[in-house]
Amino acid sequence: MGSKNKLKRFKDNEAFKNVVQPSREEVLDNFSLKGKWHTFFNNKNPVVLELGCGKGEYSVSLAEKYPEKNFIGIDIKGARFWRGAKTAIENNLENVAFLRTQIELIDHCFAAGEVSEIWITFPDPQIKYKRTKHRLVTRPFLEKYQQLLNSDGLVHLKTDSEFLHGYLLGLLHEGNHEVLYANHDIYNSSSPPEEATGIQTFYENQYLEVNKAITYVQFRTNY
Template identity: 80%
Template sequence: MGSKNKLKRFKENESFKNVIQPSREEVLKGLSLRGEWHSFFENNNPIILELGCGKGEYSVSLAEKYPDKNFIGVDIKGARFWRGAKTAIEGNLSNVAFLRTQIELIDSCFGEDEISEIWITFPDPQIKYKRTKHRLITRPFLEKYQYILGNDGILHLKTDSEFLHGYLLGLLHEGNHEVLYAHHDIYNSSSPPQEATAIQTFYEKQYLEIGKSITYTKFRIKY
């Protein structure tokens, strides 16, 4: 994407009522919406996050499918989720928003027990050992998620990386967390969960076309 196009999208994001773009300093102080997200949506419906939302297509599709829930796509790359934000506005979807921030600051953006579910869809597996801390499912990240979810909150990891799937299952077993569903190839499962197969991202469709397995894990964190 050219720099001019990026700048144009950044500028347009500023005019979108469904886009929140705080500075890092604002987030570190505690985002003003922290604990107040229901007032942003003007309802008390459950709030669900998609972390590393990319172009926002999954968040928008979830919002279309579940109008009685609120969705927030989180990503640091605003020029990418511009597409999702624009699609949501064009479709008059008032139950989806986008937050531009770093995911390691997620507990400064949302209050304790404020979130009902978290989706992590096709994150970079960060396979190299020196990149371990950047995986979105390390122990420190899980602790942050548990804070904003509480003990009843649900997480979903959907990935084409068998490495990341196995790494997560190891963490969950080690921490005695609750695995609600896990499969290394959901589209070849005898009873695939509808919530995990009903929506497919652009890249997911490409993976399936070349015969790549899609893994899925649904779980709760218990601390």
Template identity: 70%
Template sequence: MGSKNKLKRFKENDTFKNVVQPTREEVQEGFALKGKWEEHFGNSNPIVLELGCGKGEYTIGLAKQNPNKNFIGIDIKGARFWRGAKTALEEGLNNVAFLRTQIELLDLLFTKDEVSEIWITFPDPQIKYKRTKHRMTNEVFLNKYKKILQPNGLVHLKTDSEFMHGYTLGLLHGLRHEIIYANHDVYKNEGSPKEVLEIQTFYENQYLEKGKAITYIQFRIN
């Protein structure tokens, strides 16, 4: 994407009512919407997060399927989620927001029990050992998710990476978290939730065209 396009999208994001872009300092000093996301949406419906949302395709798809829930796509790259934010406005999806921030700040952006579900869709698996700290299902991130999730809150991991799937399953077993459902090839094996099968991202379609299996895990953090 050219720099002119990026700048154009950044400027448009500033005008979108469904985009929130706090500075790191604002988050660390006390984020205004922490514990008050009901005010942003104007209702007390359950809040669902998509972490590393990219273009926001999953956030938009889930919001269409679940009008009685609020969805927040989170990514540091605003030029990417510009598309999702614009689509939500064009289609009148008032249960959608996008938050430009680092995932590591998550527990400073939401308060205890404020989130009902978390979706992690096609994250970078960070295969090299020295990149373990950046894997979005490592123990540090799981503890952050636990801080903001409701007691029975769900976490969903959908990925094309066999490594990420296996790493996460092993970690969940080792930490005695509750694995509700796991599937190493959702389009060949029965039983996957409809939102796993019916919503596909641009990159997911590319993976499928190459014959790559798409994996999925649904779990609770004890």
């Protein structure tokens, strides 16, 4: 993407009513929307996060499919989720927003129990050992998720990485977390949850065209 295109998208994001772009200092110093996201959406519907939302297509599709919930796509790269934010505005979707921040700071952005679900869709598996801390399903991240989730809160991991799928299952079993569903090839399983297969990203479709297995885990944390 050219620098001019990026600059245009950054400027567009500043004007989009569905984009929130706090500075790191604002996030760390009593972030104004923490515990108050219902005021942003002007309702008290459940709040669902998508971490590392990329272009935002999954967040937008979830918002279209589940109008009774509020969705927030989170990514540090605003030029990417510009597409999702623009699509949401064009389609008059009021139940989806985008937050530009680092995922490791989400406990500063949301209050305890403020979130009902977390989606992690096709994240970088960070396979190299020295990158372990950056995997979005390490123990420290799971602890953050539990802090934000309400008592019935769910986490979903959907990925094409067998490595990350297995790594997460190992952590969940080790920690006695509640695994509600797990399958290493959801499109070739007998009865996958509808929420696991009802939405497909652009890259997911590409994976399926070459018969690459898509894995899915749905769980509750238990620390």
